[in-house]
Amino acid sequence: MTETVTIPTAPGDARICWFRAVRPHTVLALGHGAGGGIEARDLQALARTLPGRGVTVALVEQPWRVAGRKVAPAPKTLDAAWTQLWPALADAGLPVVAGGRSAGARVACRTADGLGAHAVLALSFPLHPPGRPEKSRADELLAPDVPVLVVQGGRDPFGRPEEFPHSREVVEIPYADHGFAVPRKSGAEPQQTLDLITDAVSGWLDRTTG
Numbered sequence: 001m002t003e004t005v006t007i008p009t010a011p012g013d014a015r016i017c018w019f020r021a022v023r024p025h026t027v028l029a030l031g032h033g034a035g036g037g038i039e040a041r042d043l044q045a046l047a048r049t050l051p052g053r054g055v056t057v058a059l060v061e062q063p064w065r066v067a068g069r070k071v072a073p074a075p076k077t078l079d080a081a082w083t084q085l086w087p088a089l090a091d092a093g094l095p096v097v098a099g100g101r102s103a104g105a106r107v108a109c110r111t112a113d114g115l116g117a118h119a120v121l122a123l124s125f126p127l128h129p130p131g132r133p134e135k136s137r138a139d140e141l142l143a144p145d146v147p148v149l150v151v152q153g154g155r156d157p158f159g160r161p162e163e164f165p166h167s168r169e170v171v172e173i174p175y176a177d178h179g180f181a182v183p184r185k186s187g188a189e190p191q192q193t194l195d196l197i198t199d200a201v202s203g204w205l206d207r208t209t210g
Contacts, residue, residue, distance in 0.1 A: 009084040012063030021051040026209040027096045029058045029089045031104025034072040045194040112144040119147040127159025149204045171200040
């Protein structure tokens with residue numbers, strides 16, 4: 001079951017696209033990155049797959065995307081919109097796992113404790129700008145005082161799996177880049193890559209919230 005709801009926030013209207021499980025035990029809220037929207041392959045794969053496994057998925061469009069702008073605003077504006085739409089995510093009374101890809105994962109990490117998120121899912125967390133490991137954002141990743149799962153491509157220029165703090169659980173997606181695309185020469189099929197992501201997230205959610 002799918003439903004799209006508009007949520008007013010101070011930075012503008014946000015949208016939540018709900019993919020509802022019949023008998024959910026958890027809500028997984030996923031924000032998008034700074035370079036794209038909820039059409040990202042990993043977000044769509046999770047939205048298609050997890051409702052059949054008891055997880056309602058909410059894909060969240062930030063106001064700048066809803067308004068058709070091409071450049072994301074400052075982090076504090078992203079955090080403000082996420083914070084103000086959170087009550088709609090928690091309305092069902094189920095545990096809510098905050099998550100997102102890239103910039104959306106950063107928002108989830110920065111706000112998780114203040115909002116009472118049950119856990120955090122970080123897809124393609126941008127640990128540092130490409131080629132600039134000294135500009136680490138590890139402090140954001142380490143901020144939540146709840147379970148955190150990082151799902152990271154093996155050749156992500158924003159941070160390879162081996163660069164992440166050992167205190168965080170990291171699932172490596174072999175050969176994948178920041179958008180979880182895999183080169184043909186690797187022999188890995190795109191659907192196999194998406195299956196690795198959805199299976200890893202599903203198993204972690206079962207252990208963490210199920």
